[in-house]
Amino acid sequence: MHLAELRIRGLRNITSAELVLAEGLNVFVGPNGAGKTSVLEAAYLLSRGGSFRTHAAEHLQQREGESLALFARIRSQSRLRQLGMLREAGRWVARLDGESSSKLAELFAASAVMCFEPGSHALVSGGAEGRRGFLDWGVFHVEHGHAERMRRFRRALRQRNVLLKQNGDEEQLTLWDRELSDAAEPVAQARETYLARFGQALSLVLEQHLPELGQAVLRHRPGWDRSISLQQALHDCRQRDRALGHTTRGPHRADWMIAFAHAPSPEQLSRGQEKLCAIACLLAQVRLFQESRGESPIIVFDDLCSELDVAHQASALGTLIESGAQILLSGTEIPDALRTRFPPQRWFHVEQGQVRAMI
Numbered sequence: 001m002h003l004a005e006l007r008i009r010g011l012r013n014i015t016s017a018e019l020v021l022a023e024g025l026n027v028f029v030g031p032n033g034a035g036k037t038s039v040l041e042a043a044y045l046l047s048r049g050g051s052f053r054t055h056a057a058e059h060l061q062q063r064e065g066e067s068l069a070l071f072a073r074i075r076s077q078s079r080l081r082q083l084g085m086l087r088e089a090g091r092w093v094a095r096l097d098g099e100s101s102s103k104l105a106e107l108f109a110a111s112a113v114m115c116f117e118p119g120s121h122a123l124v125s126g127g128a129e130g131r132r133g134f135l136d137w138g139v140f141h142v143e144h145g146h147a148e149r150m151r152r153f154r155r156a157l158r159q160r161n162v163l164l165k166q167n168g169d170e171e172q173l174t175l176w177d178r179e180l181s182d183a184a185e186p187v188a189q190a191r192e193t194y195l196a197r198f199g200q201a202l203s204l205v206l207e208q209h210l211p212e213l214g215q216a217v218l219r220h221r222p223g224w225d226r227s228i229s230l231q232q233a234l235h236d237c238r239q240r241d242r243a244l245g246h247t248t249r250g251p252h253r254a255d256w257m258i259a260f261a262h263a264p265s266p267e268q269l270s271r272g273q274e275k276l277c278a279i280a281c282l283l284a285q286v287r288l289f290q291e292s293r294g295e296s297p298i299i300v301f302d303d304l305c306s307e308l309d310v311a312h313q314a315s316a317l318g319t320l321i322e323s324g325a326q327i328l329l330s331g332t333e334i335p336d337a338l339r340t341r342f343p344p345q346r347w348f349h350v351e352q353g354q355v356r357a358m359i
């Protein structure tokens, strides 16, 4: 899959930009604060609705700008799709192939952008929410129906939490325990299936790119004791949940982690190793995507060259370029060694929110 064209209006310091992108490596160079990350953010937003560097969408819209709008043409399996996102009254409005009643989930299903950026080490050292997000994104793109599954689960969780807060009666809680349990089971199963495949892909990637960390084992915490049903687990913790006013067991409490032979706990990794581990997870997820979908997701590398040493930059880039992935790479400068080995197909200069194609 690749972005053939990307148009940005009113995003951070970019008033307007229209880019025609190459299928392979696209490089964005310019000084600090020029708008490079914002270009990459635009591509990412189209596939997620959120940014990799802020949770608050109100920071995205240009100060004093009239509106925030993104448009892209994405070629996937020889089909050219048109994606549009407009920020209106604090909400995103989606448009897929000219259809104004499109759902955001349809847009996200039509584009798949994966990202490695200066905050990516949080996948290893940050909270469980980021790892669950990573996992669910992978499941969403390789298994049909995951968005629907998650919606049902979240609704049941919300309802149970409301009941807990309102001190609802036992009978009603039992009904919602059952619904939550029924909704949670397929979510947990889909995640387990994906993680098993992810673990295999990760081992291969680590062997190839990071042998220095030794063998890795992937651990999964599903969010409750899987030897009993979630219904049973919810029943067992009901009094505590009532006291706390929320549900303490279930897939919303799931987590996964990697234990290395040379670093059994994530706390034993250096910041640099956390980054290497995060890039290995990205490469493993790309692999699974390729196996399931027969094409690559789009890869965004923000400031890759200041984040990884040249040898690891080269091995990650080499693998991705070889597999035919489209890459959007930014940096204040790109090391000569890298430029010579991987000559960019397209080169953009970014300055004060202006994006100019050089080749």
Ligand SMILES: Nc1ncnc2c1ncn2[C@@H]1O[C@H](COP(=O)(O)OP(=O)(O)O)[C@@H](O)[C@H]1O
Pocket (backbone or CB within 6 Å): 011, 012, 013, 014, 030, 031, 032, 033, 034, 035, 036, 037, 038, 039, 059, 060, 061, 062, 063, 350
């Ligand atoms: N909402 C906003 N409106 C206008 N400018 C913004 C907004 N948010 C951030 N900026 C500015 O946009 C510029 C581009 O930032 P960024 O894309 O991170 O640059 P780069 O990655 O090239 O260093 C910065 O100068 C930043 O101060």
Ligand SMILES: [Mg+2]
Pocket (backbone or CB within 6 Å): 036, 037, 038, 302, 303
């Ligand atoms: Mg930047």
